[in-house]
Amino acid sequence: MSGRRSRQSGGSSRISDEQIIDLVSKLQQLIPEIRSRRSEKVSASKVLQETCNYIRNLHREVDDLSERLSQLLATIDADSPEAAIIRSLI
Amino acid sequence: MNHCVPDFEMDDDYSIPSSSAHPRQKKSLLPEDDIMELLWQNGQVVMQSQNARSFKKSPHKLPLDNSLISPEQQLPTPAIRPPSTAAAGAVQPESQLFMQEDEMASWLHYPLDDTSFDRDFCSDFLYPTPEVAATTATAPPPRISPIPVPTPSPPRPPIPPRRSETDNSSAAKFHNFVHFSRPKVRTEYELSNSCKAARESTVVDSSETPAVGIESRVSQVAISTAQAATQGTAACGGDRSAAPVGGGKDMVTCELTVTSSPGGSSASASAEPATVRAAVRAEDRKRKGRDSEDAGDCHGELLVTVLAMAIFMCCGILYGAQLPIRKEARFKLNVVIDHADYLEFLLLKDVELESGDIKKPANGTSAKRSRAAEVHNLSERRRRDRINEKMKALQELIPRCNKSDKASMLDEAIEYLKSLQLQVQVPYSSANALFALSEKVTIPALLSSQRSASRYGFTKGFAKMAEILDISDFILSQMKSVVCLAGLGMMMSMGCSMVPMMFPGIQQYMPPMGMGMGIGMGMEMGMGRPMMPFPSVLANSALSTPAAAAHLGPRFPLPPFHMSPVPPPDPSRIQACNQSESLNNLGPQNPNQPWVPNFADPYQQYIGLHQMQVPLPQVCLVFCLLLHLF
Secondary structure (H helix, E strand, O other): OOOOOOOOOOOOOOOOHHHHHHHHHHHHHHOHHHHHHOOOOOOHHHHHHHHHHHHHHHHHHHHHHHHHHHHHHHHOOOOOHHHHHHHHHO | OOOHHHHHHHHHHHHHHHHHOOOOOOOOOOOOOOOEEEEEEOOEEEEEEOOOOOOOOOOOOOOOOOOOOOHHHHEHHHHHOOOOOHHHHHHHHHHHHHHHOHHHHHHHOOOOOOHHHHHHHHHHHHOHHHHHHHHHHHOOOOOOOOOOOOOOOOOOOOHHHHHHHHHHHHHHHHHHHHHHEOOOOOOOEHHHHHHHHHHHHHHHHHHHOOOHHHHHHHHHHHHHHHHHHHHHHHHHHOEOOHHHHHHHHHHHHHHHHHHHOOOOHHHHHHHHHHHHHHHHHHHHHHHHHHHHHHHHOOOHHHHHHHHHHHHHHHHHHHHHHOOOOHHHHHHHHHHHHHHHHHHHHHHHHHHHHOOOOOOOOOOHHHHHHHHHHHHHHHHHHHHHHHHHHHHHHHHHHOOOOOOOOHHHHHHHHHHHHHHHHHHHHHHHHHHHHHHHHHOOOOHHHHHHHHHHHHHHHHHHHHHHHHHHHHHHHHHHHHOOOHHHHHHHHHHHHHHHHHHHHHHHHOOOOHHHHHHHHHHHHHHHHHHOOOOOHHHHHHHOOOOHHHHHHHHHOOOOOOOOOOOOOOOOOHHHHHHHHHHHHHHHHHHHHOOOOOHHHHHHHHHHHHHOOOOOOOOHHHHHHHHHHHHHHO
8 A cells, every 4th residue: 555656745755645544544443532423524634633632631631640649649558559559550 | 911021020120129229119200111100109199110119118107108109010010920019019010011001101190199098098008018129129039929028027938039029119019009008007917018019009000090180099999909909818917907908808899889980080080089988988997807807818819809899990990081091901900810810829828928927817717717726726735734733733742753754653643542542541440449449448348339430440441441452452562552451451351261260159249340350460460469369269259259359459550561471361361352252241140340241342342252162260270370470
């Protein structure tokens, strides 16, 4: 697939349109928002936008969770296995 | 006509050098040449030899006092070089043509006393004339360049040479015509002016022929018409403002009117004012329309039409004037028509050349098409820009992304997103469990809460994990953020393996615990804790199991890195997945674990295995093996 149209898009970039479309569709499936809707009208721009938003959300979530875990860690004794677990998580 | 052409050329050559010196066709009456130029100067028709005619490229605002370039001279020029100076060329040959006839000579001596119209009608034409003259002066090769004569603008390479030829003559003609045409819009209709000039020269010529004084107006109209025609053809980049062309077109119409009206001298006289008025009106209208037209109106048919009109008008004028020039007029008409075609051809050629600078044609399908194409291009560009900026934003979000090309960047984004999802799921559930744990609830309570928490967390987590499982091996293979995935896989396998073991001995309570235990075990394993108790748990009754589960429950969080070695046991995992099948079967029996089926299903999808029968001992063995890994 990549070789099929690699020439077309300049010598430097061997990316073909199909590749990009593939990636975008993969991305689309990962994003719950778009995936749940499953509509046909998902443009690349929208997918990219949703991906950015989703990643930001995930980042926020991870940060939030980490914060909670650290809080938890503070509450329990450091020797407990839970603490170890928490520490591993963070 | 043939004779005209060569004559013209010769004359042009002659005139070029000499005329170049002239800033404007101001009036140098050099009657030595047989081809005299009728220069419109301040409304005065001044005869000027062709040689004397200088094509000065006057600036846009050419003073109205441009001498009226003898249409004769201009005519011959156009005849010879229609392409060069659009109008001028066309006109000049015409004039030449006419001049050839002795009868025409009489025209030259009729001063035109209509100044105002000169300004209006011929200004455009006249203005470009000087330019043309300048151009021609510079490059005298008598080549038939495209119409855009008037300006030496670089975008029209072919023009300059052409211009040189016709410059002298056409310049003068243009000059004259400029005055005729609307002086206001001059900027962009140079080309058209040139064309017009050619035409106008023709027209002027014709107009000259009839009673100069009276016909001046008519001729002006004709000229403007011619200008319009030429401009229309030369529209493309219109050296001159479209006004002249537009005006020319209107003029043409007016001319027609005029021609029709004049039935005789009186008629012509009346036609004249009518023409003048019409011309003026037409000019105004034209100007507006012309602008649009000029923008891109380079249709030859317009030119032809205008020319025809001009010719008709000239004929009419001639007729009205009752001058014995009718013959010439007719002749001129033919010539004009011929030249019109030529001009049209040139204009079109020129149009192509100037497509760059030419504004989109204002009318016609070509204009619409080009405009549509341009609009489409713009929108496409905008869309692409939007996508590119979003890609950049995405690239910034992804840590350690040093890829520059789109595909690899998207690849990394996908992987990162997956890992992020996994990362979120595990901590999420573990955090919940830990919170429950921190609450210091009793074991049963903890269990239930854990269950609920796990259910909550697991439901979401496992649901997501399940979804991600299909990509888990992808990530695993890449050894990227396998962490959670490995842990999850382990957990799930544990859970799966646990389930069957639990199942026999456990009622509905176990499966959930099995899951929890599995996960807990996974976590425990990650922690390196001895998993031995687990088998005992397995063997034990449900009571111990829940306890163990409770004990293990909290350990949801998988030490990401510890689990790395674990995931590889795919066979066990697969078997575990098989167990998930059984777990699935348990689904309906486990009201507490709505997620069990959920978990099982995705897992099944991922694994694709539908082996329902996994011997328990085998599972236990596998499980123990897994346990021993830590």
